[in-house]
Amino acid sequence: MNTQHVVVQLLLILIPLIVISLMNEFGGQxx
Amino acid sequence: xxAGHIAAGLAIKGYTAKAPTxxxxxxxxxxxxxxxxxxxxxxxxxxxxxxxxxxxxxxxxVVIWAALFAALFxxxxxxxxxxxxxxxxxxxxxxxxxxxxxxxxxPHSSFHIGVVAxxxxxxxxxxxxxxxxxxxxxxxxxxxxxRCGLRGNLIAAxxxxxxxxxxxxxx
Numbered sequence: 001m002n003t004q005h006v007v008v009q010l011l012l013i014l015i016p017l018i019v020i021s022l023m024n025e026f027g028g029q030x031x
Numbered sequence: 032x033x034a035g036h037i038a039a040g041l042a043i044k045g046y047t048a049k050a051p052t053x054x055x056x057x058x059x060x061x062x063x064x065x066x067x068x069x070x071x072x073x074x075x076x077x078x079x080x081x082x083x084x085x086x087x088x089x090x091x092x093v094v095i096w097a098a099l100f101a102a103l104f105x106x107x108x109x110x111x112x113x114x115x116x117x118x119x120x121x122x123x124x125x126x127x128x129x130x131x132x133x134x135x136x137x138p139h140s141s142f143h144i145g146v147v148a149x150x151x152x153x154x155x156x157x158x159x160x161x162x163x164x165x166x167x168x169x170x171x172x173x174x175x176x177x178r179c180g181l182r183g184n185l186i187a188a189x190x191x192x193x194x195x196x197x198x199x200x201x202x
Binding site: 013018021027 | 037185193
């Protein structure tokens with residue numbers, strides 16, 4: 001597994017992880 | 032399995048609002064993070080002829096990694112710890128049916144668990160299995176998140192993202 005492959009794998013996991021976490025934690029409540 | 036793990040983390044989040052989302056989504060990928068690290072260190076070769084992931088993905092090791100990960104959240108209480116443990120352990124449950132290699136009971140074990148160990152031959156079938164997993168777990172998340180009062184547009188955005196990630200795996 002080369003460095004480029006590692007970076008792609010990590011980004012594919014980390015980007016949705018951060019985006020979804022931010023939306024769910026700081027998105028606000030309906031009521 | 033990729034989007035399926037995210038959907039599992041979200042479903043668990045639906046039942047434990049107290050658990051931080053980032054923790055659950057990190058938890059579901061702990062075996063993969065370890066696999067990447069072990070591969071870089073040469074502990075788990077990724078070449079198809081010598082593929083080995085028992086230290087990151089075997090049943091015993093996932094149970095241990097899950098316990099260690101859950102222990103990080105002891106300050107947040109037992110419920111959060113259990114949710115964190117389940118998040119890591121869900122990785123094994125979801126990988127078992129569609130992993131590139133049968134999952135070992137423990138490192139170097141001769142006993143293996145799994146349904147299909149060949150990605151090439153069953154790639155499309157596996158993709159539809161993952162779709163079904165994402166669909167069911169997303170439904171669980173949406174229902175629970177709505178009940179917890181999370182805004183509808185954020186639930187929808189999360190579901191669209193999960194579905195998009197699943198479609199991404201077709202490329």
